Amino acid sequence: CPQCGREYRIEDSRIPAGGTVARCNGCGRRFKVDPPQPGEGFTCPKCGTRQPPGDECLRCGVIFKKLSSWQGQGESSASPSLDSPEKMSSESSPSSPILVSFGERAQGHEAGGFMHDSRFSLGSAIRFGWDRTRENLGFFIGFLILGLILIALPGVLADVAEERAPAVTVILFRIVAVVLESTVTMGFIKVALMVHDGVKPEISNLLDCLPLFFRYFFASVLYGLIVVLGILLLVIPGVIWGIKYMFYGYFIVDEGRGPWDAIKASGAITRGAKLDLFLLWLVLAGINLLGLLALGVGLLVTIPLSLAASAYVFRNLQNRLEVSR
Secondary structure, rough: OOOOOOOOOOHHOOOOOOEEEOOOOOOOOEEEEEEOOOOOOOEEOOOOOOOOOOEOOOOOOOOOOHHHOHHHHHHHHHHHOOOOOOOOOOOOOOOOOOOOOOOOOOOOOOOOOOOOOOOOOOHHHHHHHHHHHHHHHHHHHHHHHHHHHHHHHHHEEEHHHHHHHHHHHHHHHHHHHHHHHHHHHHHHHHHHHHHOOOOOOHHHHHHHHHHHHHHHHHHHHHHHHHHHHHHHOHHHHHHHHHOOOHHHHHHHHHHHHOHHHHHHHHHHHOOOOOOHHHHHHHHHHHHHHHHOOOOOHHHHHHHHHHHHHHHHHHHHOOOEEEOOO
């Protein structure tokens, strides 16, 4: 971005011959994206996608350094473009494309102002979640334990206060419990996105999203009402709508959207991907069940894995989302 300096990666195939216009997700600045010149970038040795330099394929999610065939190709085709300051740098996270707006000429299928590719790689999401969890395991364990304590403590105090304290004190504890639960949940989302984007998280990030509490709270109420209504309509609509709007919290944390806007954005980003997301949910549920069976200690690994995998999927779908403004 020429205004704030954020760097993005996007598949070459998504940039039309005449170029397109993108909107920075950080500062909102619109800027022109020119098509790649002959000889720029490289081709993924696994899926064949042409893209800017990086460590991970934007399409299939494969990590290049793990492919033996990448050694020769990386030296010959990626290094020339890394030396130019005018090109996208591989120092930015290879899996952090946060472009959310492209010009009318961008490739895709338009529906209600939104355009995106509908699929993502389930295997790549799980593999990404495992790799990032393994790399940050110590941080994740401490972060998760602290978060769970903050969520549980006000509720425990409220239960104790019910027998000994005035009703006002109990109500106060319940309110604090709701605020902390929402804030910590948003903190989990934020840290997962930071890890995905290659930004080193800190324990203090756990409560960073407190100013977004009311947006998240009202969005959660809307989401709950939508899902309950769907369940009353023969259950299946509730499952579909639950998947459709599941990323509302991510849009609030990542872009600061309002409740209804976040719900709508989630509906757009999941269009055409609901079956894949349902399968992802089943796989993650199974993984966390195994973590629970391991005396509950396994959850200290499976929950961060689930968070990182979900962040991967969100970014993957977000990269294929076009908002026509």
